[in-house]
Amino acid sequence: MDDGKPTGPKAKWWSRPSAADAPPPEPDGPAGSTASNAAVTAEPPAVTAEPPATPPVATADPEPSDAPPAHPRPLHEPDAYSTPPYGGPGPWAPAPPVQFPTPAGGTPLPPYPGTPQPPHAPAAHAQAAPPVPPQPHAGPPQPHPAPSQWLQYDPWSAPASRPLTEYGEPPAPRRGRVGTAALVLVGLAACVVGGAAGAYIERNGGLTSVELPQAGPESAGRAPESVAGIAASALPSVVTLHVSGSGEAGTGTGFVLDRQGHILTNNHVVQPASSSRSGGEISVTFSGGETARAKLVGKDSGYDLAVVKVTGVSGLKPLPLGNSDNVQVGDPVVAIGAPFDLSNTVTSGIISAKQRPITAGGEKGDGSDISYVDALQTDAPINPGNSGGPLVDARARVIGINSAIRAADSGTGLGTGQSGSIGLGFAIPINQGKRVAEELINTGKATHPVIGVSLDMEYAGDGAKVGDKAADGGPAVTSGGPGDKAGIRPGDIITEVDGQRVHSGEELIVKIRAHRPGDRLELTLVRGGKERTMSLSLGSADGT
Secondary structure, three states, X not given: OOOOOXXXXXXXXXXXXXXXXXXXXXXXXXXXXXXXXXXXXXXXXXXXXXXXXXXXXXXXXXXXXXXXXXXOOOOOOOOOOOOOOOOOOOOOOOOOOOOOOOOOOOXXXXXXXXXXXXXXXXXXXXXXXXXXXXXXXXXXXXXXXOOOHHHHOOOOOOOOOOOHHHOOOOOOOOOOHHHHHHHHHHHHHHHHHHHHHHHHHHHHOOOXXXXXXXXXXXXXXXXXXXXXXXXXXXXXXXXXXXXXXXXXXXXXXXXXXXXXXXXXXXXXXXXXXXXXXXXXXXXXXXXXXXXXXXXXXXXXXXXXXXXXXXXXXXXXXXXXXXXXXXXXXXXXXXXXXXXXHOOOEEEEEEEEEEEEEEEXXXXXXXXXXXXXXEEEEEOOXXXXXXXXXXXXXXXXXXXXXXXXXXXXXXXXXXXOOOOOOOOOEEEEEHHHHHHHHHHHHHHOXXXXXXXXXXXXXXXXXXXXXXXXXXXXXXXXXXXXXXXXXXXXXXXXXXXXXXXXXXXXXXXXXXXXXXXXXXXXXXXXXXXXXXXXXXXXXXXXXXXX
8 A cells, every 4th residue: 555655754745855855876775775864854945145156956866776765754744634735745846936025126037048148147136046956857958948927027016127028029218308398398389379370360250351141132122011112102202392582591391292293392391482572492302313493383371381383394203192080099100301401211100199289380470370280290200301291101192291390499390490309290181281282273372261250369268268359459259250150259268179179279270270161060168157059160261
């Protein structure tokens, strides 16, 4: 059972035989001498600071003999249970590698085979190499093994240690401070150049010429009910008047009534020419720029209307007339004129109110030049120069003649006030203008509806008071006139006309002038504290 096995104490499996344990070479002798001379040391040989001058040389095995070979004595007692690794000794194996302390410069790689070595190795490296024990059996020379991978890598080496690419690719050169500074300078220069280029492009709109987007051509037509469509339809019929005479001059507006050349405007526009003994001068300029001389056909200061006529002009386009009784508050309107001599000016707005009793003029002081108008009020901007121009509806039909504004300085009409529009403009209703224009064209003068009574214009109470006598000293109620026939007496106070309240003598005149001669009215009056109602038919009086 134990043939060929050691009988002595078993060695530890990790023990390593030292040089002293090997039997010294002897000449041929008895086989048992080898075993008797074998000695076992308990401690391994110490590592010297300097390597031996001559490395130990492995000796060849002695001649074989019949006696069993002697084995070193193990350093521990045999294991009674024979459990590894304390059981029976196994075959000899090299001891595991020993990790020595890492030098400050890192662990160098072992020299590559065939590389010439320096004459003297560093002391630190010399100390790290342990002596090589003799091999138990000599054999043919073995090639130098390639360095194992674990010797080429030291995880505890300093950062400055040489990399594992000692025998492979050369390590990349480290970038110095000069190279880093150069890169920083190049980056800063690129930023400066890029910023300057961006600023130039932003300020100059790019590297090429600027071409802004723009809408392409489109149809010049507009919807007929739009302001542009209304203006396009009405402007060819609107004219600008320049009037001079008796040392005065003025500018106003008018519009064509028919193809015979009749033009309707305000009386205060042609006043300089009508008051001149020589007839003055009236010049008409059409929207296309053509000019022509005009003459006065007729005028009426009570309605503030006048008609002039041009001759020798072809292609006249009359402006269609609407019906002012159909107008409602809030309806859109367009005013056309020459404010401050700016011809062909178009403004728009709405009808702000109806039947506004206004009076204009009165510069003479005798009341003969005062105009009484039951006007349409509009917020379409009207300024001096718009006088006599048309106020048209959404279908480009005339519904009024622009005549007066409420001036912020004096509150007078266009003939005297010179302030701009404050959104309070007044137009003569076209129904009244049409009747007066027809009378002026046909007879050269207009008639006024009357009730045949004289009013006390100084009365401060509510309503219109019939005076005690006329201005010329005659009776206040004309004998045989409409008022006399209806039963009106001096001292009566008229408070309503056709159910509409009147608060002054001016308002009563405005309400009466809004009708035609022959129209029947119903009046409400107060006499002796009692209210009475009576009906009468309007008479007619010469406007002169």
